[in-house]
Amino acid sequence: MDAPLYPPSSAYEAPVRVPQQMSTRDSSFADFLASPEALAIMKSEVPQFEGFIKNPMLAPHLGNMGPRDMVQFGGFKADALDRVDVKLKAANVRTGGAQ
């Protein structure tokens, strides 16, 4: 049995972002705020969205958290987010570009 090694890499080059279909599961609050189209869809189903994410406790985590994360804390309802996902897919709203 040989022990594994986890060697360092040689230099830092900024990773490149891969375009992705937006969704309430995989897209962050920051992604929604950065996409007028996605934000409009979200507000159409979750009118309190912008008010919710103004909570100062959430501010440091806007890039780490997304709408679906809030369901377990009672922040949003799953069925409303399901409808958002349908609309996002239908409109083919995507994130991506250079990181």
Next chain:
Amino acid sequence: MSVSLTTDRREMLALTAGSALLPYALGGAAQATPAATAIPGTGRNLPFDNGWRFHRGAGSGFEASALDDSGWRSVDLPHDWSVEDVPGGAAPDQRGPFNKKAVGGTATGFTEGGEGWYRKHFRVDGVARDARVEILFDGVFEQSEVWLNGTKLGEHLHGYAAFAYDLTPLLNRDGDNVLVVRARSIGKNTRWYAGAGIYRQVKLDVMPRGARLARWGVGAWTRKIEGGIALVDVTTKIESVDPALTLVTRLRDAMGRVVAEASSPAIAEAKQTLTVRGPRLWSPDAPNLHTLETELRRGDLLLDRMTQSFGIRIVTMDVKRGLQVNGQRIIIRGGCIHHDNGLLGACAFADADERRVRALRARGYNAIRSSHNPMSHSLLDACDKLGMLVMNEAFDMWHVAKNPDDYHLHFPTDWDVPLTAMVQSSRNRASIIMWSIGNEIPSRSTPEGIEWGWKLANAIRRLDPTRPVTAALNGLLGPLVTASEATARPGQAGQADNASSIFLDVAGYNYRLDDVEKDFAAHPDRISVATETFPHDAWDYRALAERAPHFLGEFVWTAMDYLGEAGIGGAVPVKGKAPPMMMSNWPWVNAYCGDIDLVGHAKAASRYRDVVWGLSPLEMAVQRPLADGMTEVVGNWAWSDELQSWSWAGSEGRSLAVRVYSSGDKVALLLNGKPAGSKSLAVADKTRAEFTVPYAAGVLEAVAYKGGKVIGRRRLTTVSAPARLRVAPESPTGQSDRQALHYIGIDILDAQGRTIPDEMRKISLRVTGPAELIGFGSANPLAVGSFQSREAQSFHGRAMAILRSTGKAGSVRVEAQAEGLQSASAILRLI
């Protein structure tokens, strides 16, 4: 790292006690000054914890050698002023160490930081005049500055990382030396109880001048185990090396026998391989430890010697076989813990740390995540010794704040200091299986955050390429990105991964039970571990780990109660309908989300986990009756207010919720011998059954069956009125040295000797003999008073006293009294 002493602790105490009689004069004038400790001989890791002076509060000129500190309080380390009573405090807003107006609020459990100063007088005329003397602090919270004889040595900014100073150039070889430490914990700088002051051990290294082993300069790892032979590679860094020196490295087994040795000419960075035949391997079930000795010699003359514990083991992780230790799969049954020791605050006594690890091992835990900071070395010692796997974590934030005054202020320029100290000082620990670069890091998926993630992970791999790197990731793992050949982990160039996990060997999931398998489908190379979980999901995580080897297991939030994050685990009765979320506030001071309570007893969630993890076939608890119209709010980190009790006077005839946990396929209840219900348990029940039983005093019995056979019985019996106390030391004998602690349980009993399960009553304690009372209280999550007075209130019928030896052997008598109850006492023998 555990390094041998040239003088053992008892001898050290005798010598220092003798030195206390040495005359001391400053500036030619006779003053009432503290005695100076003499440093005996040479060696590494000499204890330097006793005989400090302490002043709580800010001041000017406190670093001056000539300051008269005779009016300062004497303290022996470890010391934490945040757990001491608020000076001048009074109820109702100030209770013991808790202040309703404390700036930290619920985060620090309403305790206070501030500023404190320590002074230590010592002499070095007992050692060679050219000896090199270094001091090592295992941790000072939060920011510290250190002076020797009035000259500043430096400052340290991270409250949990070890740091050292070379005292040599500033030493007064013939007279008194004064070491001064200023510690500050200012503003909103932490999300949990951090303590304040020199809360971990302090050591001295006294070495001959010239060549020496570099601090944390020995790195050893088991490279191969095959055919009854283990190969251990050792790299040793040597300072001021010259060609006439020899480096000798050997491993000794637990009996002290040399099992492998290598000798070679010393060079600045020497590489050696130890060949061990028939090695006794280290694992959680058999934590066989060896001693790794490193000697630097000039001919027959020993110049420097370092010893540390070492376990021969190989840890692997892959998506097909999961986590394996020496080829055996182990599912992580882990718990997150914060660093405090309950009633002792943050004080890192080795005995308290070991007691914590023992309590967790007894409940089936095989792993700890040191959330969210590097562990004390006394806690790591216990993990090595008791077979507890460790995820050692560096940071709770990087460049973006979680609190306005937290470490983010220093992170961009200081990050490598604590990171290097964490890895180098503990990289030879058998218990540590992975490093975590952070917890729920804000902005980690932004371009700047991604680069920080790479920097930290890569820095660790340069320091220790033998362990995987992880991070605890809340919420989303970030957008998909690809990394270049130069930047990616080996074999991962060009492969899409999430921004938060692309540079991690193991992805840490906080509270994302449902995503582990979905994400694996998209990323079939991803190894994951649940770095935080809710207690009520224990069954699901066990099942997930059993069916999906790419998932290594869970770390529940939390394994033990801790001070701060007050009330996140509290089950709270409210009028009417339960709100979706509740935030607790004063007088909650304890998070109360642990399996184990603040003084070391198993709580209701732990009993459920006992069944899920197979420690018990059956457990039973009863929810505290709610007043009419009330609803119990049980948050995600909380557990219903259940007690193993059938003593609910005043609830006669009311229907009570009885919860039964069992690995069987059927459970039945009997109340006073008559059937009170039965239920079949299917897989979907996840070992839980709930009954509603009209309360009547007597005996409630649960019986669990599997395939028609009884596999367990549990009885809850109604107790009678409180009648007497019981004082029960956890051990009848103990050590007498100043670092030794002794835990004494105090129970309130009925006339039949049964603990009253829900009794809250004031208890007074009297301790006589060579020990002092340093902690007295209960697991009560609310602020009810001091942790350091002779009086405390019981909680769930129990209280806990913690004694510290004074340094003398003898008998200690502990007597407990409570109004209306027969008093009790016990004798503890210190040797």
